[in-house]
Amino acid sequence: MNRVLMASRANLSDIAKALGVSVATVSNAMSGKGRVSQELGRAIREKAKELGYVPSLAGRALSTGRSHVLGLVLADIGHPLFPQFAQAIEHAASEAGYGVLIGDSRGDVEAQSRAIDRLIERGADGIVVVPRHGTRIADIGRPVAVIDSASTPGNTVAADHWNGGVEMGRHLLELGHRSIAIIGLHSDSNVQNDRIGGIREAFFGKGESRLVWIGEMERSLGSGCPLGLVRLVEEGVTAFAAVSDLHALRAITELQQGGVSIPADVSVTGFDDLIWAGVIAPSLTTMRMNMERIAEIAIADLIWQIERLNAAETAPALPAPRHPGRVPMQLIMRQSSGPVLGRSALGDRASVHVRSASSTATDPA
Amino acid sequence: MNRVLMASRANLSDIAKALGVSVATVSNAMSGKGRVSQELGRAIREKAKELGYVPSLAGRALSTGRSHVLGLVLADIGHPLFPQFAQAIEHAASEAGYGVLIGDSRGDVEAQSRAIDRLIERGADGIVVVPRHGTRIADIGRPVAVIDSASTPGNTVAADHWNGGVEMGRHLLELGHRSIAIIGLHSDSNVQNDRIGGIREAFFGKGESRLVWIGEMERSLGSGCPLGLVRLVEEGVTAFAAVSDLHALRAITELQQGGVSIPADVSVTGFDDLIWAGVIAPSLTTMRMNMERIAEIAIADLIWQIERLNAAETAPALPAPRHPGRVPMQLIMRQSSGPVLGRSALGDRASVHVRSASSTATDPA
């Protein structure tokens, strides 16, 4: 029965007492639900403001059975994209009057379910999950919105990774690239597979694309091992399309270290537009998700589910807010991708050395 | 009065009814507070498990006035370090039985206070703040733990950025570097200032250190502009100590693009050990915070404050858990820092040219 923390906070009954009305009336006036006269309503709201009234979420939660809190579970909370997610989700949720409780799954699949359970126990009305690659979210007895990839079963909304891939492929084609290497981590991520699929679709019949799986190489050569990209350049690859900025960064530094100039000698592109993408040299051409939109949709869907549960048998059928499900990605063109220069891409290492001087990709030297 | 969401959840009274005892007894048995016989206690806990009892946080919160939820406000939620923070805080809080509600301040100072207010309104028992540079946290009427830098007023706990700087400076000195450039963003970040101060302290009397402020350069040259680091190399700088991996990355790519080889020609070091620090080429030598420890301390302090408020006049004085306040940082040695090679650092661009693929800014042509 501790009153210290909440000390000075006025509650409904304070307002009621001050105005000589009943608590119920005050509640009605504040929520606009019951029947209250115009003037009394105004007076109450005024008094509320005057007393600095802030509704007690705990009281409300107890009474309504809804906490107005959403859980956010990122499978890989360590992922650099997490901030963007968190920010977008928090914003969208907050706009809708919900708070966001974070859950950590420490990367591991089983822990993911535990994290979800914990959030539910804490009273979350619904959960937003960005699942670990290849995980299927078990049916917990509460609304869930899954953000992953359109090809993930149960997916609610996602960036259109496939089309993003297609666009990225086209971008490279337009620049004249005909032989590229796609860099991915491993094949059990739906997101990556979609992106790769898109790129390949764009290249189908128009160019050659080979695959570099970082995961496999690291399994045999150890984490952080060189990817042998310079050799690929010698073999004629003129562009590297990484499915994540993280891998693109790795590629750029490895190539630069190997004396390959970007974008003069080869182009490198990424995905996600991570925070540093714009400030490295050369700045990274990448494909960006519309997080705000994705978050909005996920939250809207979640809230719709929650409200539907409430309406239950009462209302016949709340109209489902049908959304696109796939949100377009946006190509951010920067310096790391450029036109293929007119030279035999193969074996001409000497010219690479000479010309690479500056990033003036157009220098005919 | 909606029962749908919480549908099947058993409550204390269900257990009480099933066992023919009073609710209070069940509550006591579960919390271990009141007086309950061994056997009854066991029986109750058993029944609770059988019925899948999960305490209602809302009920408890309403009754005790404590929500067991902490707020986390990152000034710059977009910062790449955020995931680490969030993860560590969530873990520490969760261990202590608290949930973590996130608040977004969208970078801006005034929004930071609003975010804090919102969390308080949502009933957070206390707040963890990683403030925006140079912000002072106003006294909200609730426990706060500030994580920033020891030189920030009101700071609760922080990595020992200064000593981290000293260690980094020593590391470079040991490698033979006598002329370095320190790269920072702007001078109103206490964290950066501490790091810089430490590095300079190490170099004091033993070598020369100059400063590069990215913020200033960008103000005149535009965001993402080149920092002119190659020129500094020509002037004799043999190492760049960035106060953040973000800037180190920028330096590495710019140097590599300029044909400077790392670590053969110059060394580059960072701070924070961001996720990609280990996989770029060359992998980045950096200074890492002990987030787990910092989070632990912050949470412990917060909970202590909360409990003290509860104890109020009751107990005379809970012993304050005095903690170090500054948590040591750890040097992660990787490939980007190496010994100064035996050559005149100045003007010997030829050797640089030969070894590195290309050059431009330095090309005498």
Add this chain to the structure above:
DNA sequence: GCATAATGCTTAAACGCTTAACCTTCATAT
């Protein structure tokens, strides 16, 4: 002019939990 309805408000119960206060019963000290 009378049944009916709408309006404006109050009463009271409920949500699930905690906790102070009280009531037995039995063991121990005096």
Add this chain to the structure above:
DNA sequence: ATATGAAGGTTAAGCGTTTAAGCATTATGC
């Protein structure tokens, strides 16, 4: 033998909100 106290419960109040139901009072329909 009687006061004392501990042990093991129970009762009941309270946290702040919502909401169904009730009750006057005033407006509306015919």
